[in-house]
Amino acid sequence: MTKNQRLVYIALLASQAVIISLVERAIPSPFFFAPGAKLGLANIITCMAIYTLPVKDASKVVLIRLILATLLGGTISTLLYSGAGAILSFIAMLTIKKLRFLNISLIGVSATGAVFHNIGQLVVASWIAQTWAVMLYLPVLSLIGILTGIAIGITANYLLNHIEKLHYYMNLQAL
Amino acid sequence: MKAFIQMLKPGDLFIIVLLLMISFLPLGYFYLQQSGDGDLVAVISLENEEVQEINLSEHEEDTVFDVDTPDGETNTIEVSDGSIRIKSATCSDQVCVRTGFIDQVGQTIVCLPHQLVIEIQSQEPGQQSDVDVISS
Numbered sequence: 001m002t003k004n005q006r007l008v009y010i011a012l013l014a015s016q017a018v019i020i021s022l023v024e025r026a027i028p029s030p031f032f033f034a035p036g037a038k039l040g041l042a043n044i045i046t047c048m049a050i051y052t053l054p055v056k057d058a059s060k061v062v063l064i065r066l067i068l069a070t071l072l073g074g075t076i077s078t079l080l081y082s083g084a085g086a087i088l089s090f091i092a093m094l095t096i097k098k099l100r101f102l103n104i105s106l107i108g109v110s111a112t113g114a115v116f117h118n119i120g121q122l123v124v125a126s127w128i129a130q131t132w133a134v135m136l137y138l139p140v141l142s143l144i145g146i147l148t149g150i151a152i153g154i155t156a157n158y159l160l161n162h163i164e165k166l167h168y169y170m171n172l173q174a175l
Numbered sequence: 176m177k178a179f180i181q182m183l184k185p186g187d188l189f190i191i192v193l194l195l196m197i198s199f200l201p202l203g204y205f206y207l208q209q210s211g212d213g214d215l216v217a218v219i220s221l222e223n224e225e226v227q228e229i230n231l232s233e234h235e236e237d238t239v240f241d242v243d244t245p246d247g248e249t250n251t252i253e254v255s256d257g258s259i260r261i262k263s264a265t266c267s268d269q270v271c272v273r274t275g276f277i278d279q280v281g282q283t284i285v286c287l288p289h290q291l292v293i294e295i296q297s298q299e300p301g302q303q304s305d306v307d308v309i310s311s
Contacts, residue, residue, distance in 0.1 A: 102186040102189065103184050103185065104184065104190055105182060105184045105186070105187055107182065107184075108184070108189075108191065111190065112194060115194045133205070135201035136201055136202060136205055138198050138201050138202075139199050139202055141198075142195075142197075143198065146195065146198075150191075154182065157182055
C-alpha cells in the first residue's frame with residue numbers, strides 16, 4: 001500500500017465515521033428511559049478500522065472522528081465526555097482483540113468497546129460532579145451498551161465480509 | 176439466526192458475561208458501603224436548614240415532639256423503634272402524614288407547604304454527616 005492509498009483509506013473511514021455520528025445525533029434516542037444511552041453507530045467504523053488498519057492508523061481514524069464530530073456540532077463538555085469514552089474504548093477493544101487465546105469475534109470486541117465507552121464517560125462525569133455516586137448509573141448504560149454493541153458487531157461483521165473494496169485494500173496492505 | 180449463532184464464538188459469551196459483571200461492580204461496591212455498621216440518622220430540616228438530628232439506631236423509647244415553622248405551623252413527629260414519621264401536621268394536603276414510618280437509608284418524608292424534610296442518612300460511628308450528594 002502506498003502512502004497515498006493509506007491516507008485516502010484513513011480519510012474515507014474518518015469521514016464516514018463523522019457523517020454517521022452526525023446522523024446519529026439527529027435521530028432522537030430510542031432509549032428515552034435512559035438519558036445518555038445511544039446506539040453508538042460510529043463504533044462500526046472504529047471496528048472496521050481496528051480490523052483493517054495497523055494500530056497507529058486506526059488511532060488516527062478515531063482521533064480525526066472525535067475532533068471533527070465535536071467541531072461540527074459539539075461542545076467542549078461533549079468533547080470531554082466522548083473523548084474519554086472513545087479513547088478508553090479504543091484501548092479496550094485493541095486489548096481484547098490482541099487476546100487471541102480467548103477466540104473473540106467482532107461481536108465481543110464491539111460489546112467491550114460499548115461498555116468501556118460508558119465507563120470512560122461516567123468517570124469523567126464523576127470527576128466533574130466530584131462524586132463516585134455517578135458510577136451507579138453504569139449498569140443501566142452498559143446493559144443497553146452490550147445489546148447495541150452486539151448489534152453493531154454483527155453489522156460490522158457483515159460489512160467486513162461483503163464490501164469488495166475492503167478486500168482490495170486489505171490485499172494492498174498485505175503487499 | 177443460524178448464521179448469527181455461527182458468528183458468535185464461545186469467547187464472545189465469556190466476554191459478555193465478564194462485561195456484565197464489571198458493570199454491576201459499582202452497584203455492589205456502593206451497596207456494601209451503605210450496609211456498613213453506620214448508624215441511621217434522621218435529619219430534620221426546615222427551609223433547607225438543618226434543625227435537628229436524631230440517631231435512630233440508638234433511640235429506644237418512643238418520643239413525640241413538635242417542630243414549629245416560622246409561620247406558626249406545626250408538624251408533630253414521632254420516633255419509635257428505629258423509625259420516624261410525621262404523626263400529624265397542620266398542612267393542607269397531609270402528604271407527609273400519609274407517608275407513614277420510614278426506616279431505610281435514603282428514604283425521605285417531605286412536607287412541601289411547610290418546607291420540612293426528614294431524611295434518613297447513614298453515619299459512621301463518631302463521625303459527623305458528610306456533605307450531601309448533589310445531582311443536577
